[in-house]
Amino acid sequence: MNEIIEKSREIITSYDGPKVRIMEVCGTHTHEIFRLGIRSLLPENIDLISGPGCPVCVTPVGFIDEALYLALEKNCLITTFGDLIKVPGTEMNLAGARAKGGNIRPVYSPDDAVEIARENPDEQVVFLSVGFETTTPSSCLAVKKAKKLGLNNFSILTANKSMPNAYLKLKGSADAFIYPGHVNAITGNAVCKKLKDDGVSGVVAGFTATELMTALAVTIEMLKKGEPFFVNCYPRVVKDEGSISAQKLMDEVMELCDTEWRGLGMIEKSGMKLRSEYSDFDARIKFNMPHIEGKPNPGCRCGEVLQGHCKPSDCPLFGKVCTPLHAVGACMVSDEGACSAYYQYNQF
């Protein structure tokens, strides 16, 4: 064990102050904290709760229904990150659409979807563009590439999310937040510093054992001081200004819009949609998409899980009818979802 981890472990395990709630916003943090066994080190007065930081988990049911409409009614070739394929829509998921003859293809990156469009000029190819600031630049690059290539058979269905206003919505859910390192790598730290001025504390963390232990130790030490704080615990990747080129790219191609988050409802200016200059690549406009309202399973408590109001194991469906093989809620479908992590690491 390295010295940093040892030092951090001492700080975490010896904490004997009042009970504190720390929310790890990012789904990958949730999984790594389980995988590394960090939860087992925590004393009872440190409560780690999982937040909404998985783009698949916060994508509303209606978005899946829109994708199903494009696949089955408009005969589009749907390209998507693999995680989305089993997320339930109102009546079925995208795997169900494939069983009905829909053309659904998983891709690693939006660029791969552009390549599929180039190779299949007779198909209308739609990429399901979900993701936070980390992933949105890849969709923007793909749209610009399609425009440069003059492709008229490529478009994207946007459900991209922007984190700052979601953080404000979560204010009060925890005493401190562990912010997603790779979102801050793009946005920089100004948002988190502003949150600190508004009384919201947090640290930005990386993903290795050393980084997560350091971030937790720093959080505990700073909470002891009783003042709002922000500390960048991931400086080898996150620079204060973030990625200026990615920020410029997103601003050129997309603009903020109001959007629905599964579990959190509508949040003002927390979504990203294509600017009018790129409307030829907007699937909703291109296919004259009707308004589609999804209906989530009423028994599913994903929404409360995403806000830290309950743990996955508090949901009556968890581990019974809702399992990774038969997921009812998005938090169980996605490998980065809190329910999936709790199930995988046997937290019943």
Add this chain to the structure above:
Amino acid sequence: MCVGLPARVVSVNDGTAIIDANGAKRDVRAELLDDLEPGDYVMVHAGVAIAKISSDDEEEGNEVLGLLNIS
């Protein structure tokens, strides 16, 4: 979809880079990063290199704890 992949840059050419992540090589978009050179380490997300990695996590941990006088 949201997992960052740390990787070593093998070569850079006209806005794309070939990266090596534990032996797996592939092309990624690299135009978001200036002055990228072979041998640099980058964080890759959905086929795009989004940030350079400037040190290892132990150096980083020492820096963070040192700045806060946590020792």
